[in-house]
Amino acid sequence: GQQVMQIPQYQHVQEGEDFTTYCNSSTTLSNIQWYKQRPGGHPVFLIQLVKSGEVKKQKRLTFQFGEAKKNSSLHITATQTTDVGTYFCAGRSARQLTFGSGTQLTVLP
Amino acid sequence: EAGVAQSPRYKIIEKRQSVAFWCNPISGHATLYWYQQILGQGPKLLIQFQNNGVVDDSQLPKDRFSAERLKGVDSTLKIQPAKLEDSAVYLCASSSMAGGHGYTFGSGTRLTVV
Numbered sequence: 026g027q028q029v030m031q032i033p034q035y036q037h038v039q040e041g042e043d044f045t046t047y048c049n050s051s052t053t054l055s056n057i058q059w060y061k062q063r064p065g066g067h068p069v070f071l072i073q074l075v076k077s078g079e080v081k082k083q084k085r086l087t088f089q090f091g092e093a094k095k096n097s098s099l100h101i102t103a104t105q106t107t108d109v110g111t112y113f114c115a116g117r118s119a120r121q122l123t124f125g126s127g128t129q130l131t132v133l134p
Numbered sequence: 135e136a137g138v139a140q141s142p143r144y145k146i147i148e149k150r151q152s153v154a155f156w157c158n159p160i161s162g163h164a165t166l167y168w169y170q171q172i173l174g175q176g177p178k179l180l181i182q183f184q185n186n187g188v189v190d191d192s193q194l195p196k197d198r199f200s201a202e203r204l205k206g207v208d209s210t211l212k213i214q215p216a217k218l219e220d221s222a223v224y225l226c227a228s229s230s231m232a233g234g235h236g237y238t239f240g241s242g243t244r245l246t247v248v
Contacts, residue, residue, distance in 0.1 A: 066241075067225060067239040067240065067241050070236030070237060071236075113177075
């Protein structure tokens with residue numbers, strides 16, 4: 026079945042540093058979604074990417090979808106303590122949305 | 135708009151007991167999902183409904199798990215009998231279009247099986 030891998034599993038950064046998480050799928054995706062889960066909370070939808078090579082920005086967050094539609098990345102510029110949480114990618118293939126294992130981000134003040 | 139409602143928030147049961155979780159999706163959302171999230175892992179799809187019909191239940195352990203969405207609105211997920219490895223957060227989500235947009239998740243039910 027479809028597998029979605031994310032690296033790194035954990036990332037500790039100093040406040041103000043940049044952060045990137047990478048997502049790779051074993052199959053070509055029709056789209057990819059990104060979610061953020063705060064500690065003790067539930068996943069919250071951030072964005073969806075559909076087109077090959079697509080780049081979208083939300084303030085300090087930049088999302089990319091690979092040309093082959095099998096990989097994606099999320100980059101946060103100048104992290105803040107409010108960015109703390111686990112970031113999940115979720116790849117859609119056929120009718121199913123498969124979540125990656127997530128990258129847990131800790132921001133040190 | 136009101137979010138996805140789930141209850142109970144927490145549940146502790148002994149192994150071999152049964153348990154049920156309830157979910158009320160966002161009004162008008164035709165698609166409802168149940169996910170299992172084990173600590174430290176990403177959510178794993180258990181079952182997907184489109185209105186009151188099952189779209190995908192390929193990862194639902196059908197010997198012990200069952201789910202229904204009789205009137206195409208709220209849904210119930212049941213586990214009978216529970217095993218220790220069922221300890222997880224059970225998340226319900228809904229979306230307005232199957233596969234078209236992001237999912238809105240409820241706060242989840244944290245199940246502990248002892």
